[in-house]
Amino acid sequence: MIRHILLIQFKPDAQPEAIEALRQAFLRMPDKISGVLSIEWGENDSPEGKNQGFTHCVLMSFADEDARQRYLPHPEHEALKAIFRPVLQEIIVLDYSLR
Template identity: 25%
Template sequence: MEEGKGVVKHMLLAKFKDGISENQIEEYIKGYANLVNIIEPMKSLHWGKDISIENLHHGFTHVFESTFETKEGLAEYIAHPVHVEFANGFLSSLDKVLVVDFKPTTVDI
């Protein structure tokens, strides 16, 4: 596969700061989801709360997975002014954050 070609996943793990209310978290999630309607290269967003029984979450409580058609699309999203404005507020509400970008592959068995 050529570099930059093919679907790219953008995975963000988050732990909100103490004192951030559930209503504030809900508003951030709605704002994050709305980026799909504004920033064309962002094709989808899935999110959820940690429900692991393994206790390996290292304090992260929420996961956000975005899909982009290409690495260039991800770069366009990251630089987009609406994303930058959203990210400034969202990231300031987080105690911990981890971001990983990857190209998903299927294992043939």
């Protein structure tokens, strides 16, 4: 299994409706792409103040490397990026494999 983590900083003018549309698009991915097992979406609520401007997180679980490789060029992923790019200020992407 592979975890795919996105730490997201939205543009200051990103509208709540656009962020919600993005959230919904992410949450639909397991129904649209084989091997995408789950999606979690969260908003930072840490009291530590160490988020460096990143306010949201997405945690995706892929069944295996084949699933990740199907996801990356998939048309549904491209559609997701089309929703994402206009509101995105900065992103950190980190993947790791469970062993």
